[in-house]
Amino acid sequence: MDDQTYMQLALKLAEQTLGQTSPNPVVGAVVVNKGQIVGMGAHLKRGEAHAEVIALNMAGEKAKDATLYVTLEPCSHYGKTPPCTNKIIDSGVRRVVIATLDPNENVYGKGVKCLKQAGIDVTVGILEKEAWDLNRFFFHYIQTKKPYVTLKAAMSLDGKTATKTGDSQWITSEQARRDVHQLRKQHDAILVGVGTVLKDNPSLTARYPDTGHHPIRIILDTHLLTPIDHHVITDRQAETWIFVGKNVTNREKARFNRFSQVKIIRLPTEKLELKDVLSYLGKKEMTSVFVEGGSEVHGSFLKTGLFNQVIIYIAPKLIGGRHAYTGFAGEGFSAMEDVADLQITDIEKIGSDIKIIAERKGV
Ligand SMILES: Nc1c(/N=C/[C@H](O)[C@H](O)[C@H](O)COP(=O)(O)O)[nH]c(=O)[nH]c1=O
């Protein structure tokens, strides 16, 4: 088997841990000695052992003269765990194959240098694109200290997310709606506007399957209109953070005091600024946010450009109607030269629907 095959295995291991390692990256490692896999591992949770350590502990003596495949440059700094480079050097590994370097300034290039100085043969760049894509949340967060923003909308062939009366259940099929839960699981937070809370009384939990681990629910609610009897307040399934404008009084906030999982964050401006919401979330070490609408919220993310990727589910239905809901409301752009110019990175058929992923260029 060649380097790509073993790196593919390491990437597969890393991919399974998406959503559980935040604010750390996902990392997979495989140890191979004379064509035999003698160890493998993935980083499972922040503060716990790194992937290389797990794989090398499994290999034990067999790590001697072996090759280590790892999807991210081994760390050489003391974070919550000791440097992987020391572990690798002590284990007697002869060669290290790395998919991508780590943009964390504590690490970038230092790990490789450390290993080379210890006489270890290092190869970098095997399946680099795949490894980069897998950790795009972490790489964006570590460089901007803001969460990676995914906008998700489900719409008809003619781009409507609800009929003119607001009816939207359902547009996409059960299969597509379940697929959304996989995406929810991969993100640290799910964000909606209070309009969606009032209209759908959503749970905004990641339920298929329900592992009990749910992203934090973020509600943009300038005037604190979220009803106290709605699921996001009463279901005790996940934390709910409500961002409100400066005019919301302490008395209005106090109504929610008895719900320990509800946090109300009052921003200093009358209207909520998305940049303030995102920097607050970044400071709370949130590396990714999954924005599920509604159309006004999507419109604001579009207008401000504060998003990284868009995931659109399209159902083979036609809703029509000049006043039906569009996926991205708000002001929109006047001139084509100002519109958001994206790159389609993936198209997938999901049951009777299609799922399109598009990324902003160059962010
Ligand atoms: N109406 C549709 C959607 N509607 C999405 C709305 O955000 C709706 O409030 C939430 O999906 C409900 O969340 P929860 O399941 O209670 O956690 N989303 C979809 O993917 N397809 C559709 O047809």
Ligand SMILES: Nc1c(N[C@@H]2O[C@H](COP(=O)(O)O)[C@@H](O)[C@H]2O)[nH]c(=O)[nH]c1=O
């Ligand atoms: N998870 C991971 C790495 N994560 C790197 O180390 C930093 C976290 O260090 P710590 O706080 O000690 O866990 C994180 O920001 C990233 O740069 N490195 C690795 O060699 N292997 C791993 O499996």
Ligand SMILES: [Zn+2]
């Ligand atoms: Zn490490």
